[in-house]
Amino acid sequence: MSAGSHQRTHNPNRLSCPQCGYECRNSSGLTQHVHSAHTLYDEHRVQSSEPLNEDHQDNDLHAEDHENRPYTERAQGTNIRRVELHPVMNGHPCTPDGTPLPSPTTAPPLHAHTASTDWSPYNNRLEFETAEFLFKRTQMSQSKVNALLDLWAASLLKYNDKPPFADHNDLHKTIDATHLGGVPWQSFETSYTGSLPDGPVPSWMTAKYEIWYRDPRAVIENLLSSPDFNGEFDVAPYREYYGPGSGERQFTNVMSGDWAWKQANLLSKNKDLHGSMFVPVILGSDKTTVSVATGQNEYYPLYLSIGNIHNNVRRAHRDGLVVIGFLAIAKSERRHADSLLFRRFRRQLFHSSLASILASLRPGMTSPVVLRCPDGHFRRAIFGLGPYIADYPEQALAALIVQGWCFTCPQDRNHLDHPDLPMPARRAREHTEELIGALEADVLWHDYGIISDVIPFTSNFPRADIHELLAGDLLHQIIKGCFKDHLVTWVGEYLVPVHGEARGQELLDEIDRRIAAVPPFPGLRRFPQGRDFKQWTGDDSKALMKVYLPAIAGLVPDDMVRTIAAFLEFCYLVRRSTHTEKTLQQLEDTLQQFHEYREVFRETGVRPAGFSLPRQHSMQHYIQHIRNFGAPNGLCSSITEARHITTVKEPWRRSNRYDALGQVLKTNLRLDKLAAARVDFTARGMLRRSCLSDALIETEEDRNGVVPGPRVEASVTLARRVRIYPKSLEALGMHIGVPQLERLVSLFLYKQLNPEFPPPETHLLPSPSTGRSLRIFHSAIATFYAPSDLSGVGGMHRERIRATPHWRGSTQGRFDCAFINKDPDATGFTGMDVARVRCFFSFKHEQRAYPCALVEWFSVVGDTPDDTTGMWIVEPDFDISGHRIAQVVHVDMIVRGAHLIGVAGDRSLPFGLHYTHSLDAFNAFYMNKYADHHVHEIAF
Template sequence: MREIPGPHFNHVSTGRLPSGQSCVARHLPHSQTYWELKATLPKGRPVFKRQEIVIGGEVFDVYFRPILDCVKALYNDPEFTHDLVFAPERHYSDANKTARLFHDLHTGKWWWSTQKTLERQRPGATVVPVIISTDKTQVTLFRNKSAYPVYMTIRNIPKDIRRKPSQQAFMIIGYIPTARLEHIKVAAARRRALSNLYHACMRKILAPLRTPGLDGIKMASGDGVVRRCHPIMAVFAGDYPEQMLAAGVKAGECPTCPQPRDELGNLDDVYDVRDLTAVLEALAKAEGNATEFTRACTAAGIKPIHKPFWEDLPFVNIFLSITPDILHQLYQGVIKHVIAWVKEAYGAVEIDARCRRLPPNHNTRLFLKGITSLSHLPLPGGLSPLRLLNSFLERFHQNKSIFVTLGIRAHFNIPKLHNISHYTLFIELFGTLDNFNTETTERLHIDFTKNAYRASNRKDEYLQMTLWIKRREKVLRHAKFMTKWPSVYGVTLAALVNKYGAREFREAFARFMVAFRNPVLTARQIEHNAADFSLPFQSVSVYHKIKVWNEDSFGREFSNDIMDVVHAKPGYTDKHGRLVGGRFNTLLANEGTGEHTGVKGYRVGQVRVVFTLTNTAWERVFPSGSPQPPRHLAYIEWFSKFPNSPDPNHGMYSISRPSS
């Protein structure tokens, strides 16, 4: 636990690159894999189990993975080793610590308070916040066939990694039965049975978290460090129907507070969070008189659920764990409603005409055909301070009566609109809302449910779906940890000069070797010693393409990274005898002092060769026991440095290629 004064940004810094017009650079993102660091692969993700759940005398099959093994699989995945967060932090925008920042979950109040509680009970705890998400989805276009997946991830993995499906930070841990119980003719009884079925399955899946959440369990991260970890369910993410089902409240109500449904549109009277103590006391009467149990639940503001899945989970307050769903509540809810109201108030013709009259601007996206025909309206990026968020919400409620006056709305008792009043609370508890946006799990439906179902023969599909997922995960793990093969083997040093344009490869590698072995030498000493260095190899293995992840240029933690490709391939003759020109990409390298803006501290270079040495040559150059650089190196020709100021005529920086 620590406090960080501002300004605070998370960013990846790189070391200083060697100087000179051409050099061997070791600071490019490389494809060094876990296979090169350990002799064996880590354990894979656990297999699915099938168990029977009995509800109302009927037997249902539930497929799920042991959740503790799932938590361990994510926690010790070497792909996440260097990014894991193990302790909460307080971040501030000023050195006096007067304005607190909230972004990832470890900066919120929930982790900090939970850590303090655990430290008082058992010092030395490492909290592993678990996020659970459920969402029923259609798997066929016809016949109304559906599946009910359960997803999980841990919040020790930063959000910019969690939200990328390619990173596989989310794991499917189970399928809930989708029975409709049509044999139960009374609608109210059928709804209660479906609710009990859901909670019974979720309780079976999450029950292993009870004891480790309190007492802890030893777990090793990808670097082999063993800590006493406490896996605790921190967040339940789902759309509004899922929130109602998980919290056990009636449709049309708020899952967080007990504000009456006919007062949801009133911002003046904001209720406190539902009383968890009163709810647990009511649930404790489930084994007694049925009438008394129902009355107690009604008085506590929940449905009479028999043993909800969160009842015995440590440190869980379900009414605070159910976080806002900005996809369905905000993007597809409130904003969609407001646009419809404005369209009805002004008319689509006038709104579209105003959009078309907007002047062009490189910072503004123009909708030359208007906006009324759009099905999805993109929102600008960035975050507003919490005080502005509350201020804008108050302004909306102060002026919303215009829609009543125009006869567009009769009331604003809309749960999705009311939920915005709780946004500040959840941002302070768990960080910004993109930490638990259901857009991620909606995207996972394709990989883990729809594609899995289509791969089955539609008979006893869950057995086949779980087997398909397991095999797919093995293929992905194999591709992730196995070493990538070079594009060309045995490229001679002469070919590096003639075909790749690496004119000073020998000299550059010699300077790199001398500087790496003796980092305290001056540039003059490096040049002098490199003159006597003899290369112990005559060929290298070359890669013609590498993939790199670029962080946001402004250091914004909530923005998406961009995957890019660097090509370094010489010309060749295709199968039709035509000459295809070579492709050697340029890049912008941080020399170690570059900031998030401006060109100071950066250098433009052209990648000529990306290469590695054979094991025999590597052992000669870097004997066992000596410091080891990355196995993948690059030869780069540097352009001239950026001038102190841009050209006054066109406002751009002029640089030149190295002289031949």
């Protein structure tokens, strides 16, 4: 399948900035001049003038705020971003005693009154950073800490000095003395209180169950008072609009959804609460196993966050999600494990434990509590139970719903997605209570899926409806559930029965070879053996989703491919960080296509009974979840699973494995204290330089500062240069196999110097004087705004684009592909080309540096994506002599990396095809829009 005689002349139209002549790029549909970042905006806020309802027409508290209330408005061309804050529950600042300030623009009191030289309980910065390094960053064992400090002490004896700590006990004692951050752990015991049976008594009936927890109100106070969250925090529910005219509604963070607004409306009925700040309490629970080899050591952590913190902070794990409890796990002998009495006790243990742990929040749900916020202001806070993060079994437990039923709606478990049945209304707390009062337990169980013999924890708290609060779980419902457990399994179940055992296994092997031959890409997990691995993790499922569709195309019926394509579209759309009415409609359309195409699995006998599956059924509720709580990626169990590592698994590994929970709790408390100390020292400006810099220039005035400026949508910089290449363009061209390189550079230079004129004859082109200024690079770093992907708190993401002849020490090269901007006015992929980078280099001409890339072009096949896979197909460009068409471009034209996967069709890949040869082995390629979410937004 080597490249044939396909010939095409590629003449991309490059545009330049009229202000400075630099070439521009288009990233995700947003025109951006990278050198100057023309997209500037000012931030304001606007108070909502929309009346709430008849009950709120007479609200007059803080009426003057309608003029002074901040508003947000961003100008970008003809587009305006407009934010309407809730007019009553608006988080008006107050004094520490709760008296409203005359104006919300009044400067807040200073966050810290401690001197900027006070490192208490540490003596100096060296002590603090040593403690943080040993205990948090390296997690050094106690014996190794002692050995290191002994060596340190020995090296200082001749100076009559000593190390920061004497031993590990001294280190731990100092951390424990930190007065910030750490909320102490408490515990209570519970046990079965019912009647005991005659004869042998099951062990679970006499056991004592210990629940460890931290006061959730104190944890929330710490979260609210942390200046680390300033600028990433909402004080009021809001509605956000973007676009021309009145704008299109956007859903992002929890406070942008309808649920927070409705909660504020309910609270507004009490005039004593006007001007308060609503604080949604986000909970999450999930069992985790720390070691299978040592006897299934299970722990049951309970996490807490608040809806005021932005999703990107919670996803970046910047202490925005805190462990507040370890629930008890009831155990029983096998002969009693399935008894109705034990299962009831296990459920009641869960709900009673939650009710007890959260009890300190109940008074603050009806009467405001004055708390300090990240911006330094005090506000009257009113708590409310918010979204609950959990996987499906945990969701069923929290909602007291029978497994197999939907916890959001009462659709019959046997007909969850029946095409002739309308979607019923959402389950509601009041309706469930009425049913329990009117019907027998058996009827409730079998006809409604309701478990009626347990008191839910939400019954202890006002305005709490668990059916509404349970958020969609992308990781377990969509990624691991629908994709891994259903679709991938169904494809395998189709191939073997239809084609026979031998041929079916051959086709599965072919799928594995295609997956193994996928070219590398930053962040893409490789599958050397295909998808045939024993244990699947969430990361395995996410990685396989990126490459699975091209692997099955041509080997299974087209409608089967379209089914998975529609599912992937839904999955990638729903995981975006910002949703609009447009994306919600796209979700609706894509879900309809998925339901239509998946009938192929019924028709081929894979699913003869249909699709009454709770996880697939849950897809129908995601649009409402988004309207309620904003983007689902901020409320996904992947956040709690990632937190398991730092709060449970790593502390457990640091323990002596005996009665480890107490050690795990102590480790978590110390980690919290170190994190709080770092935030405090940073807020006081004590950690600006490195520790060594402070030691060298303690008395020197700090001349560094924050440089204000707009966010740059994307940038590309060349990495470290390589010194082993020729120093002339002619010799370099021969070295890399591109003898016309010198002419290509001359063409490039002419266009840079004369952007408005076509190039003249070859002999009139400028001759760059490179010499020592010629530098070669094996990679470049692309930095761009991609909040839907794993990124920093600011949403910025970085990737490396490689062009190296020796990849990982082998003789095989790696030459990545990239998106090249061609039309700043076009949106998405229509404004870009795809090219393969053969070399990064830079040179100087007339004292000006030109960072460049030598690229080989691909052209798009057709005007629309492929009908079956939904992916664009590209082909390599060749000149009339059969050589690849190449061009030198400025690195500013590179948007970011692109990922291509070969189009194999119904042909088999040759055995032994190595992934490093994949980009040379096919005549056509899918432009993989599932490489990550930013690429998907470009190519959607």
